[in-house]
Amino acid sequence: MASTNSDTAPIGSSANGSSTNPNPQDAVSSQWKTPSAAYQQMYGVCGVPDDVTPTAEEELVLRFYDTIRAYERQAARLQDDAARAKLASRDAAFQAASVSRNPRKRRERTRITTTTTTTEDSDDPHSADENDEDDDAASDDAEARHARREAKLEELRDQVAQAHQLAQERTRVDEPPPTTWQTANVDDAVDVGSQPVLKKKKRIESDPSEPTSSLIANITVAQTPPHDFSKTLALVPGRTLWPTTISTTEPAAWTPPAGCTQPNEGAFAVHLDNFDILQAQNGSGNNTVAVKFTAPSDSKRFSINIAAPDHEEFHxxxxxxxxxxxxxxxxxxxxxxxxxxxxxxIAIPLSQVPLVFGQTACTLLIQVNGEGFDIFLEGQHCARLEHRKEIATDTDHLVLQFPSTDDYGSPENWLVHKVWWGNQPILAKGDLANVAGVHTYNALHPRKLFVSRLAKIFSEAEVDLRRAELERAFRQYGGVHGVSVIVPTNATFAFVETESERAADLALQEMTAQYRVSRARRSRHEALQEERAAAEASARGETKEHTVWD
Incomplete structure (x- = not known):
């Protein structure tokens, strides 16, 4: 059976066999021998049959398990007690902090605590009477404070009511009654006993030279009429080209006449006199055209042309x-x-320029300088057309034209209020990198033609045959040396270089019935190379007839 040695004694037992467990060992051991239903469900054990007698080792193990369970229950109880104590201390700290944040509540809690403590600690009836008197005094103080607050609020209400009444009286004195049946002048005698009358106030005439106090009136006065330029442009000196006569009333605007079928039919044309390209390059002399116009909202298009004297009917x-x-x-x-x-x-979206169509009036400035024609719409630099044909130094005037129709006979619709020609300082200043048309090049080659939609060829013999065919077909446009033809392999197109730009234009007009012909395009690098080669040839006194293709 069980040994009496301390080494074999169960956990929680002393050497002399006395138990230190919270529960007796026999009661604990009985839980393993005859466990209850709850015990069986909790620990997953079953009872020991009655005919089975455990050995000493088994009994020792059972007692060991029982001791562990007892310690676990004791530890759980200690943890619960510690948690409750911690919650109680935290709650007390929270209550103290909340009272400290609210002084009024802190005083009330202190008074209640003091009263309760005094009542509990003292059994003397006189002490209870004193506490009742303190409560009555506190109640009286609260009632007094409430009465003082109500009196102050009532005083404020009276002051507000008086101010409101005074405002109403002033309104009745300053304004006439809403119902009036008669009117009277200020100088007329008014019968006080009669029915209400409406007094007419005299209008004080102000000096028209002085600015008015109304913002809308100031805007109306400062607004530029549609038929005149803004004074901020300072278009002096110069000459007004339209209207041709000075009128005190608003002059009639020029508009393209109805029934025209050609651009030059009924067009407005006038000379821009006293023009010198050398002076225009320096910003001196006549260099600026100003046009004040209106483009109706239903207008589809309108146009302006500036040509040299030898324009040949604006050809x-x-x-x-x-x-x-x-x-x-x-x-x-x-x-x-x-x-x-x-x-x-040069195509510029209308969304990137000031509004043109549907406006009351717009101001357009076209300035000629050494770089080209600068365009300003409502003061915004919209575009530049660089000179594509050199203006001769002996040119003494230009020609301004407003066509009546486009090239296909479609009518143009706009109204021209005023046209001015004179000198303005150079308006194109600063960084012009974002201005459309600045530092552009002509991507269309002046003398090279692009022939497309040909049959695809593969062999060198087919290339030679096509080259010979195109040379014979375009020979009349190549001058003495003939045209230069490039035929790529495995392609359906070819390139033809004519003698001059005029010859290329003639080929475009005459050869379209046999071939699909268009101008060849070139890159910026190619354009710069050709311009440099042409400049070098001109410096040597030579004429560069053909471009090196390879």
């Missing part, structure tokens, strides 16, 4: 200004025309 135009409201979402087209052929257009 050649140095500068072309053409806003188009409904083309590709609205575009401003700036271009030139040489011998009836339009150049490469």
């Amino acid at each position: 050649s135009v140095l500068f072309h200004f053409n806003p188009r409201q409904h083309e590709r979402g609205g575009q401003l087209i700036v271009n030139d025309k040489q011998e009836g052929i339009w150049g490469q257009a």
